[in-house]
Amino acid sequence: METTPTGSGDHPGEGTPHREAAAPSGDPLEEVLGRLAAIEAGPSARTVIAQILAAALLAVTRTASVRDPLPETAPGSAEEALAVLAGIDHLRASLAAVEATWQVSAEQRIRRDDAARGVEAEKQGRGAGQEIALARRISPAASSLSQAKARRLVQDMPGTVDTLWAGAMTAQQASAVATALDGASAETCRRIDDAIREHPETLHGKGCRRLQADIRAMVQRLEPETARERAERAARARHVRMTPLDDGMARVTAVLRGIDAVALMHSLRTRAESLRAAGEKTSASALEADLLVEDVLRGPQSAQGEPGEARTPRRPRPRPGLDVGIVITDTALLGREDDAETAQLEGYGTLPAHIVRTTLLGQPPGSLRDREEDHPDEVVSAFYRRLYTHPRTGDLVGMESRSRAFPAGLARMLRWRDTTCRTPWCNATIRHHDHVIPHHRGGPTSFANGQGLCIRCNLLKELGLWILAPLTGTAPARDIDTTGTTDAEPTTRAASRPPVPPDPGTPPRAWSWTSPHGATGISPTPPLITPGPDPTSVTGEDPDAPDPPASAPPP
Numbered sequence: 001m002e003t004t005p006t007g008s009g010d011h012p013g014e015g016t017p018h019r020e021a022a023a024p025s026g027d028p029l030e031e032v033l034g035r036l037a038a039i040e041a042g043p044s045a046r047t048v049i050a051q052i053l054a055a056a057l058l059a060v061t062r063t064a065s066v067r068d069p070l071p072e073t074a075p076g077s078a079e080e081a082l083a084v085l086a087g088i089d090h091l092r093a094s095l096a097a098v099e100a101t102w103q104v105s106a107e108q109r110i111r112r113d114d115a116a117r118g119v120e121a122e123k124q125g126r127g128a129g130q131e132i133a134l135a136r137r138i139s140p141a142a143s144s145l146s147q148a149k150a151r152r153l154v155q156d157m158p159g160t161v162d163t164l165w166a167g168a169m170t171a172q173q174a175s176a177v178a179t180a181l182d183g184a185s186a187e188t189c190r191r192i193d194d195a196i197r198e199h200p201e202t203l204h205g206k207g208c209r210r211l212q213a214d215i216r217a218m219v220q221r222l223e224p225e226t227a228r229e230r231a232e233r234a235a236r237a238r239h240v241r242m243t244p245l246d247d248g249m250a251r252v253t254a255v256l257r258g259i260d261a262v263a264l265m266h267s268l269r270t271r272a273e274s275l276r277a278a279g280e281k282t283s284a285s286a287l288e289a290d291l292l293v294e295d296v297l298r299g300p301q302s303a304q305g306e307p308g309e310a311r312t313p314r315r316p317r318p319r320p321g322l323d324v325g326i327v328i329t330d331t332a333l334l335g336r337e338d339d340a341e342t343a344q345l346e347g348y349g350t351l352p353a354h355i356v357r358t359t360l361l362g363q364p365p366g367s368l369r370d371r372e373e374d375h376p377d378e379v380v381s382a383f384y385r386r387l388y389t390h391p392r393t394g395d396l397v398g399m400e401s402r403s404r405a406f407p408a409g410l411a412r413m414l415r416w417r418d419t420t421c422r423t424p425w426c427n428a429t430i431r432h433h434d435h436v437i438p439h440h441r442g443g444p445t446s447f448a449n450g451q452g453l454c455i456r457c458n459l460l461k462e463l464g465l466w467i468l469a470p471l472t473g474t475a476p477a478r479d480i481d482t483t484g485t486t487d488a489e490p491t492t493r494a495a496s497r498p499p500v501p502p503d504p505g506t507p508p509r510a511w512s513w514t515s516p517h518g519a520t521g522i523s524p525t526p527p528l529i530t531p532g533p534d535p536t537s538v539t540g541e542d543p544d545a546p547d548p549p550a551s552a553p554p555p
Contacts, residue, residue: 055094060087064167090167097165100150127463134519139426149178156189159197168200176208180215188222248355349419406433418452424521428454448507464516470508
């Protein structure tokens with residue numbers, strides 16, 4: 001379906017849709033209606049298009065969060081701008097209701113196709129989340145959570161879906177309600193759904209955190225007999241995660257038992273305030289972070305010191321035996337102080353090389369000069385492994401093994417290269433090392449044919465006929481069936497061709513992924529270190545060539 005131009009182009013389609021609309025030369029609604037009449041699509045597709053258009057019409061004519069809807073505002077007025085923003089939010093809510101319905105429909109249709117292909121009953125539909133994630137361009141984990149919430153809303157809470165469609169609640173509120181009802185019975189979901197449908201005004205002005213607290217309180221009243229079971233299930237889901245941030249920083253989040261979390265924060269806060277009272281100038285929040293790191297890397301006894309002593313937390317060096325993977329050039333680590341150099345930190349990604357240098361010296365990142373008195377000599381606890389990369393491309397020297405399992409060194413190279421799961425849109429931590437072309441179909445155990453995947457993606461990649469094709473940027477890639485095993489005959493001609501193992505030392509530029517039902521995505525092969533500027537890229541000359549004689553004519 002084509003969109004209506006809102007820019008200043010001379011012909012339909014030449015405008016810029018996301019910019020503020022200029023005065024149109026004709027009626028844009030008539031142009032859209034003319035294009036709709038020319039659409040050739042089946043009844044089902046036309047119904048979906050009609051739903052989307054109806055949602056847009058409802059959003060601008062019955063906008064909930066402004067006094068005057070868009071058709072009743074003056075052109076160029078502030079009221080018009082607010083009506084547009086409110087209408088977009090209303091439309092987002094309506095489309096969220098449509099999307100939830102179609103997520104459930106897609107899952108049911110994939111399950112039905114699996115049954116028709118003779119897939120075992122317990123495996124039917126297990127790959128739906130992976131395909132839906134690829135089609136929606138989000139991570140499989142996010143898609144899985146979204147599917148669970150969509151299933152709960154569509155199957156058990158139709159009144160809430162209608163309220164969402166009407167714009168009486170936001171998409172964020174609907175997500176919060178579905179999340180708060182995780183683990184609740186279908187009967188509880190229906191009773192809360194009735195309350196939302198009968199009294200949607202209770203949602204007005206209520207943020208997601210407050211709304212979730214209200215929903216959980218209702219669940220507690222409706223299901224007191226399952227409270228202990230819910231608490232035990234929630235406790236089993238405790239975890240710690242890291243999210244990379246800018247400038248060499250990261251956010252570590254921990255889901256803990258509430259009592260443990262409160263006690264942890266109270267301890268950190270008390271010790272930080274004690275240090276501040278003793279004259280420490282660092283902010284209390286930064287001191288809390290330093291104390292947490294020191295407790296984990298050195299142990300609480302060494303961090304606390306003598307009883308009654310308030311001492312400033314030091315920049316701790318890792319305990320002996322703690323293995324942290326860093327890929328960095330020798331010049332960045334030991335040579336010139338070049339702040340343009342970068343390094344790769346395993347599990348994190350790219351960060352400035354100077355942060356690695358200062359951290360190994362025991363200094364806080366961003367130190368402007370070495371201060372030897374701040375980091376006296378200690379027992380050596382950092383070990384270096386030399387892995388050479390191409391100075392311009394950043395490619396690591398390839399490795400190949402005759403074994404089926406990836407050797408430790410090769411597996412580490414894959415983790416350092418890929419950083420996170422290589423499935424398109426997935427950002428999960430690498431847990432498995434996968435043969436792109438399966439080993440039983442001739443795929444080598446090599447740097448080029450290997451990729452790092454999370455557990456979920458590696459297991460679900462074996463469900464259905466997933467096709468991976470190398471993209472080299474030169475010749476058209478040949479499709480590769482990554483499974484080699486299916487309960488039905490291959491459904492595509494490409495899947496029946498024998499795989500073409502890539503060069504074991506040269507990974508392709510990217511892998512193209514295609515799901516069994518046609519969702520597609522690209523997974524680029526990242527360089528281990530972002531290469532620096534090529535001295536010959538501007539002039540095209542050899543930087544090591546001798547200077548021309550003074551009498552030589554200019555080029």
